[in-house]
Amino acid sequence: MIKVKDLKKIFRTSEIETSALNGVNIDVNEGEFVAVMGPSGCGKSTLLNIIGLLDNPTSGTYMLDGKEVSGLKENERTNLRKGNIGFVFQSFNLIDELTVAQNIELPLTYLGISPSERKQMVKLVLERINMSHRQNHYPNQLSGGQQQRVAIARAVVANPKILLADEPTGNLDSTNGKEVMELLGELNSKGTTIVMVTHSARDAAYAHRTINLFDGLVVAEEHL
Amino acid sequence: MNKIRYAFKTLSAYRSSTAIKILSLGLGLTMCCFIFARVAHDNSFDSKFRDPSSLYQLWMQFSIDGKELPVQQACLFPLAGACADELSDIVSSATVVNPLGSKEFKNGGNIVEGDLIVTDSMFFETMGVELICGDPKAITADGGIYISDVAAKKYFGDESPLDKDLYYGEYLLSVKGMFKSWGEETTLHADFIGNIYEWCGGYRINSWDGGDRWYEYIRLKEIPESADDFNKKITAVLLRHNPPTESISIKGMAAPIRDTYSGSDQVRHMTLTLSILGIAILIITSLNYVLLCISSLSRRAKAIGVHKCNGAKAGTIYGMFIIETCLVLLGALLLGAFFWWLANRFAQETIYDNFATYVSFDRVWIVLAVTVLIFIIAALIPANIFSKVPVSQVFRRYTEKKYGWKHALLFIEFAGAALVSGILVIVLAQYNTLINTNPGFDEDHIALVYNPSNTKEESEALLASLSGLPYVEAVTKSQYYPGSGYSGNIISNESGKKLFSTRYDYIGENYIDVMGIKMLNGSFPKDSSEVIVNEKFTELIDMTPETAVGKRIHFGGDPVFISGVIEDFTTGNYYQPQQPFLGNNAEKYTLRYYNVKLSEPVMESYMKLTEAMPEILGTSKSVHTSLFSNMKIETYSSVAQFRSLVVIATILLMLICAIGMTGYLSDEMRRRQREIAIRKVNGASTVSIVKLICRAVLVTALPAVILGTAAAWYFSSLWLDQFAVTLDGLWLKFVLSGILTVLIIMIVAAALIIRRASANPVENLKSE
Numbered sequence: 001m002i003k004v005k006d007l008k009k010i011f012r013t014s015e016i017e018t019s020a021l022n023g024v025n026i027d028v029n030e031g032e033f034v035a036v037m038g039p040s041g042c043g044k045s046t047l048l049n050i051i052g053l054l055d056n057p058t059s060g061t062y063m064l065d066g067k068e069v070s071g072l073k074e075n076e077r078t079n080l081r082k083g084n085i086g087f088v089f090q091s092f093n094l095i096d097e098l099t100v101a102q103n104i105e106l107p108l109t110y111l112g113i114s115p116s117e118r119k120q121m122v123k124l125v126l127e128r129i130n131m132s133h134r135q136n137h138y139p140n141q142l143s144g145g146q147q148q149r150v151a152i153a154r155a156v157v158a159n160p161k162i163l164l165a166d167e168p169t170g171n172l173d174s175t176n177g178k179e180v181m182e183l184l185g186e187l188n189s190k191g192t193t194i195v196m197v198t199h200s201a202r203d204a205a206y207a208h209r210t211i212n213l214f215d216g217l218v219v220a221e222e223h224l
Numbered sequence: 225m226n227k228i229r230y231a232f233k234t235l236s237a238y239r240s241s242t243a244i245k246i247l248s249l250g251l252g253l254t255m256c257c258f259i260f261a262r263v264a265h266d267n268s269f270d271s272k273f274r275d276p277s278s279l280y281q282l283w284m285q286f287s288i289d290g291k292e293l294p295v296q297q298a299c300l301f302p303l304a305g306a307c308a309d310e311l312s313d314i315v316s317s318a319t320v321v322n323p324l325g326s327k328e329f330k331n332g333g334n335i336v337e338g339d340l341i342v343t344d345s346m347f348f349e350t351m352g353v354e355l356i357c358g359d360p361k362a363i364t365a366d367g368g369i370y371i372s373d374v375a376a377k378k379y380f381g382d383e384s385p386l387d388k389d390l391y392y393g394e395y396l397l398s399v400k401g402m403f404k405s406w407g408e409e410t411t412l413h414a415d416f417i418g419n420i421y422e423w424c425g426g427y428r429i430n431s432w433d434g435g436d437r438w439y440e441y442i443r444l445k446e447i448p449e450s451a452d453d454f455n456k457k458i459t460a461v462l463l464r465h466n467p468p469t470e471s472i473s474i475k476g477m478a479a480p481i482r483d484t485y486s487g488s489d490q491v492r493h494m495t496l497t498l499s500i501l502g503i504a505i506l507i508i509t510s511l512n513y514v515l516l517c518i519s520s521l522s523r524r525a526k527a528i529g530v531h532k533c534n535g536a537k538a539g540t541i542y543g544m545f546i547i548e549t550c551l552v553l554l555g556a557l558l559l560g561a562f563f564w565w566l567a568n569r570f571a572q573e574t575i576y577d578n579f580a581t582y583v584s585f586d587r588v589w590i591v592l593a594v595t596v597l598i599f600i601i602a603a604l605i606p607a608n609i610f611s612k613v614p615v616s617q618v619f620r621r622y623t624e625k626k627y628g629w630k631h632a633l634l635f636i637e638f639a640g641a642a643l644v645s646g647i648l649v650i651v652l653a654q655y656n657t658l659i660n661t662n663p664g665f666d667e668d669h670i671a672l673v674y675n676p677s678n679t680k681e682e683s684e685a686l687l688a689s690l691s692g693l694p695y696v697e698a699v700t701k702s703q704y705y706p707g708s709g710y711s712g713n714i715i716s717n718e719s720g721k722k723l724f725s726t727r728y729d730y731i732g733e734n735y736i737d738v739m740g741i742k743m744l745n746g747s748f749p750k751d752s753s754e755v756i757v758n759e760k761f762t763e764l765i766d767m768t769p770e771t772a773v774g775k776r777i778h779f780g781g782d783p784v785f786i787s788g789v790i791e792d793f794t795t796g797n798y799y800q801p802q803q804p805f806l807g808n809n810a811e812k813y814t815l816r817y818y819n820v821k822l823s824e825p826v827m828e829s830y831m832k833l834t835e836a837m838p839e840i841l842g843t844s845k846s847v848h849t850s851l852f853s854n855m856k857i858e859t860y861s862s863v864a865q866f867r868s869l870v871v872i873a874t875i876l877l878m879l880i881c882a883i884g885m886t887g888y889l890s891d892e893m894r895r896r897q898r899e900i901a902i903r904k905v906n907g908a909s910t911v912s913i914v915k916l917i918c919r920a921v922l923v924t925a926l927p928a929v930i931l932g933t934a935a936a937w938y939f940s941s942l943w944l945d946q947f948a949v950t951l952d953g954l955w956l957k958f959v960l961s962g963i964l965t966v967l968i969i970m971i972v973a974a975a976l977i978i979r980r981a982s983a984n985p986v987e988n989l990k991s992e
Contacts, residue, residue: 052905054905074982075909081907095902097899110906154906158907
């Protein structure tokens with residue numbers, strides 16, 4: 001499903017040039033749960049952003065579902081991302097001014113789904129994460145674990161083929177972290193492809209395979 | 225000293241923001257000064273006379289059958305003198321003046337030209353005009369003339385003008401005195417002063433029975449407590465000498481000479497509209513500065529916190545911001561001086577007749593007043609807000625709580641922009657209406673030749689010469705011309721009852737055809753027993769063009785028959801309603817004006833005509849020719865200048881608003897950058913982000929524009945009140961103006977947002 005070949009990403013400023021990825025090769029199959037690990041600054045998040053079509057690589061190829069997407073323009077990336085890729089971040093990234101239900105509804109509004117259908121889809125996903133009773137609450141009224149569950153619900157509400165998670169338990173205690181990882185595992189078991197960036201070996205244990213990055217290169221791969 | 229150093233450092237650290245603030249304040253300040261200088265100019269007319277507050281002008285108002293006619297400044301000749309004699313406890317002196325307009329004199333081979341007023345021996349004493357040299361009583365002697373110091377300097381340099389010979393045609397005059405000019409800002413401009421009895425001896429001087437053509441002034445011993453009581457006394461003087469008839473009565477009144485110009489409808493309306501524009505720009509400029517400051521609050525809160533953590537009190541922060549605003553204002557003043565210089569050099573005729581007259585050193589108080597007012601609003605509000613920033617919150621995103629402030633300021637800016645744009649649309653449309661309304665005659669093809677001093681033979685010869693020119697289609701003559709306002713006379717019915725005052729003219733037989741005026745019924749008068757009238761005239765005698773022909777009326781007491789009715793045409797200008805008109809057959813008379821119909825291309829024919837005139841008339845005679853279409857543009861030149869001023873004010877205000885919106889939106893985008901990034905990650909495109917922010921702007925812009933447009937409607941209607949002919953579809957123009965303003969706001973907002981909206985969301989999420 002995801003084929004990345006000789007992927008490079010260089011960040012340039014007027015003074016310095018930083019190489020974040022130095023020729024990464026990765027394959028992720030449909031339905032797979034892959035954990036990307038490595039020390040800070042090794043290029044994990046950069047790789048995730050490129051896979052998630054938030055950024056373009058400097059060079060190399062990226063085939064998504066058999067289609068080359070590395071050179072797409074911003075609008076084309078947005079259109080392809082919509083409904084196909086969901087994101088979960090370490091800092092939850094919920095919009096403070098919107099309620100739980102409105103936050104979850106967000107990707108559906110950009111897909112042009114009718115309000116009644118959106119309402120139904122939000123209701124289903126809220127039930128799935130056991131947050132129906134909190135649907136009219138605002139993010140600052142929820143615990144960290146609850147916020148991350150809402151963020152996951154938002155990421156999967158449009159039934160994307162791929163879910164990208166950037167240290168989803170980084171801001172959570174162990175109990176809440178476990179809950180979130182179990183939720184991701186459940187989603188994967190129902191067919192969602194997941195690529196997760198993590199520092200935690202415990203979280204990585206939920207994945208089928210781990211990929212280790214170091215200085216922008218894949219240095220090891222391990223099937224669990 | 226430290227505060228000044230910090231203020232300088234801050235201004236230089238935020239260079240682009242400082243430049244924007246100086247630019248917006250500089251533009252606003254300059255425009256306010258231009259506008260208020262014009263308002264001050266229009267309100268300072270006739271203030272150069274000695275003790276102008278006790279110098280009054282006399283006015284009269286006729287009533288016919290109880291219906292009051294407009295108040296007129298032309299009075300019966302003996303009125304001023306009678307007031308001086310009979311109200312001597314109040315009036316110390318009085319004078320009568322007749323402004324004869326521009327005249328040409330010859331001194332040897334040189335032409336000496338200027339405005340001539342003729343008056344009596346009480347002029348200098350009453351008006352308080354200084355006679356620099358010469359004898360004040362010599363004005364009563366024939367052949368004497370006085371010259372202003374300005375005209376004397378212009379024509380005779382450092383030589384004494386006394387006893388210089390000036391020829392007016394064949395008539396010899398001698399300069400008997402030099403008076404100090406009372407400036408350009410006057411309703412009684414004079415380069416020369418002559419003897420009223422010598423120049424106007426042919427008119428009915430000293431008569432209480434008609435001849436209301438004199439401007440009269442009185443000097444008061446003390447200002448009357450009740451203007452009404454004083455006016456009643458003047459009316460009593462008038463009625464004592466001129467008892468009311470069955471249908472006509474007269475009222476007299478006096479008003480300070482300084483009110484003559486500023487109190488006129490045109491000036492009053494223009495002053496009101498300009499004052500509103502000026503105040504709107506002043507408020508918006510100041511609030512725009514406040515908006516820019518508040519928008520930078522989130523950026524600067526941390527620095528304020530550091531100052532406070534290190535011992536700065538609220539007063540210290542307050543002082544720093546006051547100094548900062550002072551420095552920005554200083555920069556704005558320097559920039560304003562540059563704009564001032566630019567306008568003086570390149571654009572003065574666009575907005576003012578004579579820039580130096582309006583914008584002189586003695587109006588420097590306007591700059592000071594505007595600067596102080598802007599300072600009060602622009603400096604105090606942000607200084608107050610910044611000094612109260614709590615230290616506990618400055619290291620967070622402090623801007624959140626100032627959201628309402630920013631919206632309120634933006635609302636006022638948008639409302640101001642809509643107000644000014646609404647006024648602009650109406651001023652543009654009205655000027656267009658004034659210039660393009662069909663005057664009822666063929667103004668595009670007709671040139672006017674003025675030749676006052678000719679004999680009947682010379683007149684016939686001139687007509688023949690003009691008719692013979694290859695680029696002239698036809699020529700006709702008249703005593704006055706459309707747009708001149710004409711002279712008036714009373715119309716009575718068959719029983720002698722006075723009905724109304726009509727405008728009248730003496731016109732050539734082919735006048736109606738040549739001028740392109742439409743004949744509705746009947747024919748041209750065959751002799752002096754018949755007259756031709758317009759539609760308005762027939763309305764006032766309760767008839768129609770069909771029934772009026774053959775009707776007998778009395779014109780100035782003489783019975784005449786109506787031989788024909790013509791369509792209405794402009795007798796004066798579009799400030800006045802359509803007037804009744806009566807045309808007499810002029811075949812017997814030698815007239816002043818020759819109306820020349822030119823062939824196409826008109827401008828080329830006109831140029832040829834002006835070149836040919838000295839040859840036709842001889843070089844010893846001065847010739848005045850002009851095209852009716854040009855005269856019309858000249859008539860409404862004050863509206864054109866006003867239009868230019870409003871155009872410039874609107875552009876500047878829009879620019880200031882755009883600058884304010886830049887500050888607001890950049891802060892708003894910074895405030896919402898995380899939200900925008902999240903939305904983008906979840907599928908929002910750049911367009912949808914632009915729409916989202918624009919929608920927030922629209923929520924403020926829409927009610928603001930509606931309010932501003934409604935205010936524009938109200939103030940424009942007041943301005944339009946001065947015109948008898950006004951534009952069509954007023955409401956539609958306001959709707960369009962409102963829509964256009966909203967569109968401009970949204971386009972500017974979208975242009976400002978799009979760059980930030982298309983930024984990579986990853987960067988914004990990282991910065992959180």
